[in-house]
Amino acid sequence: MKKILVTGGAGFIGSHVVRLLVNKYPEYHVFNLDKLTYAGNLENLKDIEKKSNYSFVLGDIVDGDFIHELFQTHQFEGVIHLAAESHVDRSITNPMEFIMTNIVGTVNLLNAAKNIWKENYDGKRFYHVSTDEVYGSLGDTGYFYEDTAYDPHSPYSASKASSDHLVRAYHDTFGLPIIISNCSNNYGPNQFPEKLIPLFINNIRHNKPLPVYGEGLNVRDWLYVVDHAVAIDEIYHKGKIGETFNIGGHNEWKNIDLIKVLIKVVDEHLGREAGSSESLITYVTDRAGHDLRYAIDSTKLQEELGWTPSLQFEEGIQKTVAWYLENQQWLDNVTSGNYQKYYSEMYDKR
């Protein structure tokens, strides 16, 4: 059986990647390594946790000795690295966690892969999952391409840019068989409700204010999370070593326009008059260093690997709203911190 290590598999995107791999490849054994920070939640994987080709490993990628031992024990053939601190606002209040996990943690994984694979890289693959935010901010026109110069502005995007550079450096210096993708904003089930879409769905439901940063004029390119997971599967298996792929939805929305659509859809689901929750919109101080616009050109991925997003935004947002409203218990657990308490009690007892 091929052993594949997925890091950050209890998080939002990672859980969709783990599910896809475990279900699609019974010949793989998928190891999900996760520290279970506030953003990691094993409830996300309840449906596959008992499958014989899946194992969960509790651990921190910042612990280099632990990572080395894990690689030595399991001799992974491939790594799909998603573990990260991922929220821009948190990176502004606490940059150091981002430096440790996103940069030091990534280098620990690179070192372990390099040392355990001992430069016999046949059939091996180190796939680093990154973000379009490394490219900085666009004006009203233009797109990010794979060769767009890096220009990160937040501690989050700067830490991801550093990790991308280090992954490429391990390829160029040591020949490590790496591959990188940079994806636009994801939305869908299981996203921690600090990010725009799940936060606003939850607040609308509870009639709480919807904090719109600045004038709500920033633009993001939104992709349904399962489409990202499918792209990761394609790139991991078919992408050329050493290459970068941009992944995007060709689905740009000004924040305030997206928020109004979201309000309408949530209102309809809740049986309220469509749009009535617009009264909850509250303009607040803008995020420091707030990037104006992100937009990805994913032509390379489409032409080389035939990937395109499967869901139209209208359908994706309906599915997403329905999921959060049907899974209020999930939202309540993660917002109350109950599940974290439960896990720390469970693991402390071991």
Ligand code: NAD
């Ligand atoms: P997330 O915050 O939902 O999940 C991150 C996961 O990593 C959590 O399960 C957490 O417990 C785990 N983790 C954090 N620190 C760890 C550590 N030190 N050791 C082990 N595990 C640790 O993030 P996400 O939104 O699923 O993003 C996953 C990856 O995709 C990240 O690398 C992110 O930069 C990238 N990305 C995200 C988006 C997006 O829109 N969310 C877009 C493009 C790229």
Ligand code: TYD
């Ligand atoms: P977010 O989901 O944090 O993703 P990112 O910052 O990585 O793009 O935010 C998406 C956009 O929504 C971004 O322009 C910031 C804005 N935003 C708000 O206006 N209010 C909020 O409460 C949040 C969380 C985000």
